[in-house]
Amino acid sequence: MSVSDAIKARRSVRQFADGEISKENILKLLDAGRLAPSGGNRQPWRFILVNEAENIEAIKLMSPGLYGVPSALIVICSFREKGKDSENGIYPIDPVMYMDIGMAAENIMLLAVELGIATCAVRSFSQKAVQSLLELPENVSPELIITLGYKAGEVKMPSKKPLEDLVYSERWGRTYDLPRFP
């Protein structure tokens, strides 16, 4: 599948049919996350694969934003280096880390489209509860949960702003001459 088609076909899926995700595909998805770019090549992410039904259920209970029963989860965590010159001995999280994690998440979600796997990125969960359940050390925090499963039914594209409302040319407010975009 082309990148262009995957970008257009990706949907946030919140109702899943039964079915296991093969280990081969899980490894491909994790590797896609690994290969994302990151500021200063810090690779400030760690991935917890949650495959067991009881652990998925436990995380669901901590996650008001996690709909449906996915087959597996990838919990993307931020990893902050420890350093003597930092506050509390751990460097703080910064905007670049969040953007890096967004890029890793999008790699995973776009490759999933190609592999026929449905996903949703979820941030609405108790970070404290998931931190505790996953036994994360203090310099590692759960930032985003990617649900993985097989979609049950079609999902419509949510309403998206047209390019005209999002794009300017050279300066704020200067219209970019947009043809009618297909």
Added chain:
Amino acid sequence: MSVSDAIKARRSVRQFADGEISKENILKLLDAGRLAPSGGNRQPWRFILVNEAENIEAIKLMSPGLYGVPSALIVICSFREKGKDSENGIYPIDPVMYMDIGMAAENIMLLAVELGIATCAVRSFSQKAVQSLLELPENVSPELIITLGYKAGEVKMPSKKPLEDLVYSERWGRTYDLPRFP
């Protein structure tokens, strides 16, 4: 090009050959950013396309992390809604917005690979100076600059941590049984 191949082939390119990016391709890249997922479908991004050489040069002078002379730039900005119940009348930026912007950026950069366009995501710039140059209102901030151009020579993949160092299963510290990944 498959999503898998694009993820593997993407590099952060910092030396560019001359050559214009066609308007057709610029529109495709902007549309890829537009179609990224966002928390609560807020679409908290705005895109300033910078195409004129003197504006690219001006931004370069404000951006220690922007190498080479790209043909064009997409400055991805955060857009914060205004609201009476918010501090200073503008809602603050939050981690989800940064992750959303990372996802939009990765859509753009992966589609660029398919289109034969080289990119680099740059955060090392003076936000204040770019804000002023682009005449951004106070609720809009430049967050990430995506350089666009044609690569001059090959770029090696930077050293990446192996999956064994990044992935755990069910709990932190519990090894996921990884085959030798191709």
